[in-house]
Amino acid sequence: MMTSRALHGPARAVVIGLGLLVAWQALVMATALPPYILPDPLRVMTALVVHAASIGRHAAITLTEIVLGLGIGIALGAASALLIVAFRPARRWLLPLLVVSQAVPVFALAPLLVLWLGYGLASKVAMAAVIIYFPVTAAFSDGLRRADPGWLDLALSMDASRLASLRHIRAPAALPALASGVRVATAVAPIGAVVGEWVGASAGLGYLMLHANARMQIDLMFAALLILGAIAVALYFAVDRLLKRLMPWQPESSPAED
């Protein structure tokens, strides 16, 4: 089972990639749209090669923003969840704040963040961190609160302090819940970074796309989009792999499910 799945993973990715290319080419031929609306794959690949250096530079910046945003957002989210569960007053004050932070459309914050933190990395990192903060906090605090009461009884018989049972029982028990929060975060963090770049930036793939769009370099815009997608997908699978490695006790659903 394991080997056949390991073989199929990359093979499937290639098949999906080729399928999308074919569909794209077919769409271009069927609609006969001009290249400045929908360029064909070959044109985009050419743009990719021609602008490789520039795309690479911008991609590195966007990737940095995403990774930093992820790190900061996850750290803040996990810390808030621990605080909420460990201290009752924290729950009373933080919880409403959290809900409000979600009720306000976070993208509306982007111009403010740029205003406050400038055109550089900081505002994009902040944007990514802000949009992943809530899913991480919610998932982890949920997991922390749902620890098996039997375990807590056991901890009671072992004279565990609240802090000790939080550290040795509830936190590890909530790691799988945190992991699903982190997966969501990984999927949405690129959105935060790119939105930040759209609002105001002088570098990054989002900036490059806007810039190319304004100059009608649609093939370049598509090339940047392609790389952005590749980064997002690669990041997601890398994080997913890492999380599974970190939690080997977490049962996988059976491979027969699909």
Added chain:
Amino acid sequence: MLVDRAATAVSVSVAIVGGTCTFGKATLFRDLDLTLAAGSWTCLLGPSGIGKTSLIRLILESTRIRGQTRAIGTGVVACDDGHPLRGRVAYMAQRDLLLPWLTVRDNVLLGRRLRGEAIDAPARGRADALIEAVGMQDAAGLRPDALSGGMRQRAALARTLFEDRPVVLMDEPFSAVDAITRVRLQDLAATLLRGRTVLLVTHDPLEALRLGHRIFVMAGRPARLGEPLHAPGNPPRPVDDPGVLALQGELLRRLAAAHS
């Protein structure tokens, strides 16, 4: 390694007075009194769902310090030496409650970790000796998901014995193992817990008669405890001990009555 500290352990008796436990509209038991005699085994039998586990948990909850609310019932739990029960009780629940992210050895050592005590060589040695005593030496490094039900239960038993407490509460500790292993584990527990104050919940009359000094049958709703049966001689008694055989009929009669 498995130092028998029975001689040095000061035994303590634990009295539950006015134990009451209600879930929704159902009152499992009300004003129930039970004294766990110092240094002896008290066995508790009764139909499924009568409230045995709830009674054990009521005793355990009494060790909760102020501010930790989630309470299962009310009642006074007091030790005859006037000191609190907290810090002197080991608990083996009906479910094994092994932590899935820890190996068997680390599960056995959990108490030390939770108390912030060092996991040093002597502690590790004692854990390994207990793991071997329950026949799990080959699985000491495995995580619970790689164990069978009976193996998990044996790991939980090792963890309970490792705690080395004067009062031990055990909820069906040998229910998931085969008959021969069960007898062996009963012997082990009886030896290692000699001189401790033990409350053992079980569905197995033979087990109660082998291990118990006093045997209670819990029956009715709200549940009551009848007069205890007194088993003669020192546990662990042989399975064909005449005293055991003589009481078996009486115990089964009481259990049958509890079911009607």
